[in-house]
Amino acid sequence: MRLDEIRAAEAKLLLPTYERNPIHFVGGEGVHLIDEKGERYLDLLSGIGVNALGYGHPAIEKAIAEQSRKLIHISNLYFHEGQAELALRLTKMSGMDRAFFSNSGTEAWEAALKLARAHAGLQCSEGKAIGTKFLALENSFHGRTMGSVATTHKAKYREPFAPVMPGVEFVVFNDVADLKAKFSSDVCGVLIEAIQGEGGIRPVSKEFMAAARDLTLSTGALLICDEIQAGLGRTGKWFGYQHYDVQPDVMTIAKPLAGGLPLGAMLCTEEAARAIHPGMHGTTFGGGPLACAVALAVIETIEEENLLQHVTEVGTYFHGRLDELAEKHAAIVDVRGMGLMLAAELDSADLAKQVAGAMLEQRILINRTSETVLRFLPPFILGKDHVDHAIDALDSILTEHAPQTAGAPTTGGKNVG
Numbered sequence: 001m002r003l004d005e006i007r008a009a010e011a012k013l014l015l016p017t018y019e020r021n022p023i024h025f026v027g028g029e030g031v032h033l034i035d036e037k038g039e040r041y042l043d044l045l046s047g048i049g050v051n052a053l054g055y056g057h058p059a060i061e062k063a064i065a066e067q068s069r070k071l072i073h074i075s076n077l078y079f080h081e082g083q084a085e086l087a088l089r090l091t092k093m094s095g096m097d098r099a100f101f102s103n104s105g106t107e108a109w110e111a112a113l114k115l116a117r118a119h120a121g122l123q124c125s126e127g128k129a130i131g132t133k134f135l136a137l138e139n140s141f142h143g144r145t146m147g148s149v150a151t152t153h154k155a156k157y158r159e160p161f162a163p164v165m166p167g168v169e170f171v172v173f174n175d176v177a178d179l180k181a182k183f184s185s186d187v188c189g190v191l192i193e194a195i196q197g198e199g200g201i202r203p204v205s206k207e208f209m210a211a212a213r214d215l216t217l218s219t220g221a222l223l224i225c226d227e228i229q230a231g232l233g234r235t236g237k238w239f240g241y242q243h244y245d246v247q248p249d250v251m252t253i254a255k256p257l258a259g260g261l262p263l264g265a266m267l268c269t270e271e272a273a274r275a276i277h278p279g280m281h282g283t284t285f286g287g288g289p290l291a292c293a294v295a296l297a298v299i300e301t302i303e304e305e306n307l308l309q310h311v312t313e314v315g316t317y318f319h320g321r322l323d324e325l326a327e328k329h330a331a332i333v334d335v336r337g338m339g340l341m342l343a344a345e346l347d348s349a350d351l352a353k354q355v356a357g358a359m360l361e362q363r364i365l366i367n368r369t370s371e372t373v374l375r376f377l378p379p380f381i382l383g384k385d386h387v388d389h390a391i392d393a394l395d396s397i398l399t400e401h402a403p404q405t406a407g408a409p410t411t412g413g414k415n416v417g
Ligand SMILES: *Cc1c(COP(=O)(O)O)cnc(C)c1O
Pocket: 104, 105, 106, 107, 109, 141, 142, 143, 144, 193, 197, 198, 226, 227, 228, 229, 230, 254, 255
């Protein structure tokens, strides 16, 4: 089928959940996607933070080919070597003790929420007074299933599906006083993205993270970090919270974990894991042999190709070039992020929409999140030449659409704390 036929069929046949851009991709190579006419697009979004090794990486193709000849699925009723090997890697990288594998980000997050409730119940049975409430942050995004959506801040994601899971209160972003005011022994978990993704690439402050850690330790509540977007190397460290001097009790990962195959994981401490017994939680597909084999290949490739260092280097360069643009264009009001998780916030939602559209016309993929924020989540293999190409395009687009040059723009918020 060609693009116009696919569009017409989808418009009639699919639940209208997405407003897709009118492009039909048929292939990819490195940091580029290729459409049905053979046009190449520079991908600065990588499938919303999924395709960390870009397209057509030989390590991924090899892992898929080899494992698919052995076993694709066996259920969680039997052993295969993938989960143990992958858990060994992930626990070493994170300092966590145990893993549960899911198929997606939101399922990993559901596992974390269920673990927190079960852990609170266990502590109660041991004579400790601890409640069932969650504290989440304003601008948070944790997924689309009923529990995840209850902990997601934006009303448009939650309210059409009310009543969602009760017992969630939202804390003003980076407001330590508000966190302290809302925290009590009623709380079983504090939920944090170290660097908020959908919320506009906003890093929490060191003070806020430290306060969340201190408060939860004081009662036995769990500090739960959502690393689904920031985790696995995107910020230049394995996990976003590793830029802070804290160790969470529970964390979730997904997006880049299995090189584009669906796989998520919830990692936790031995203490938190005490709450779970056989039969309490599970999944049919989660942690299957194929997804685990590819995840191992992804992690090994990130190590072998020294990609954490590369992400830091190219990310710092990208950030610097965005700062230069902000000095030139008044329309850029902030540049934020770490590694290759970056954003340029513009002074209007309309402009951000126009700029993202104009970038697409120049065959560069970015997206707009939080209305005014241009978001960059490129593959980890991005080069400085690609950054220069994107910056030149942004420069000329901003000159055309927002010709006012800058006086003294702010570039605050680009570093942690
Ligand atoms: C994408 C994302 C999720 C949800 O992951 P899905 O795989 O889409 O369910 C949850 N939390 C964060 C921080 C995310 O970026």
